[in-house]
Amino acid sequence: CTGDYTNRLVVVDPEGQVRWYWVHPDLDSSSSADIEAEVLDGQRILVAGGEDKDGRPLIIGLDGSILYDADYAELGDHLYHHDIQWQDGQYLGLIEVDGTQDIEYFGAVRVDPETDTVSWVWDNRAAHDAGTMPMSPSNVDDPYHANSLAGVTDGLGDGVYFSLLHANVILRIDEATGDMSWVLGKDRDFTLVNPDGSAADESGWFSGMHGIDVWGDRLWIYDNGWDYNESRALMYTLDTDTMTAELTFAYAEAGWEEHVWGDADELDNGNVLI
Secondary structure (H helix, E strand, O other), rough: OOOOOOOOEEOOOOOEEEEEEEEOOOOOOOHHHHHHEEEEEOOOOEEEEEOOOHHHHEEEEOOOOOOOOOOOOOOOHHHHEEEEEOOOOEEEEEEEEOOOOOOEEEEEEEOOOOOEEEEEEEHHHHHHHOOOOOOOOOOOOOOOOOOEEEEEEEOEEEEEEEEOOOOOEEEEOOOOOOOOOEEEOOOOOEEOOOOOEEEEEEEHHHOOOOEEEEEEOEEEEEEEOOOOOOOEEEEEEEOOOOOEEEEEEOOOOOOOOOOOOOEEEEOOOOEEEO
């Protein structure tokens, strides 16, 4: 990131050997920390981000060819950053939208690459103006700092989760209505419980989180642990009938504190990749 503005995707094998790499043909800025890539079918890779207009969504082949280059009508209004997800043949990307000089607004867009058309788009400007969006008043320029998202289909229907770093919450936006379904975090809509149903200590809440992923009712988070000086991989089981968040899994190591980055993914074999 510093001094060398070349942005690369790299694939390594279990022995750590580089097996494949690709150099982004357009993105040559230093904002490479918030680029997301996802392997689609073993032969194609979706990539977007960088908080740069050249960080538009691309789908590339393993021969380095660009199979899809986003060019939908609204693209000029969307600045991709941090996260993009492939879901049911479409991609769902985290975007920044035009705001005032004091506020950076966030949103998401779902695009069908076969037709290069938008099937769903939402941003938080209306909720911000209405005063219903959780925010951190101590950070004027970026009071939300949305840093990951997850498209879901749950008991409430289709929705999108967003993690807001400075507000220290995860919220669900209903796709059909655009309304906020609930807010997860300390002193918010859910009660934190242990696996046995007893009340959990508030230290079980995240503090400085991102990298959210959803499998059924299981929500995985990478918690940088700003309030506790310890980074953790956390998994909550959410029950929206009782509005409880069960702290089902937590993993940390002595002296492990990563202030800004990290991820935790559930694997098909039941293990967790951190």
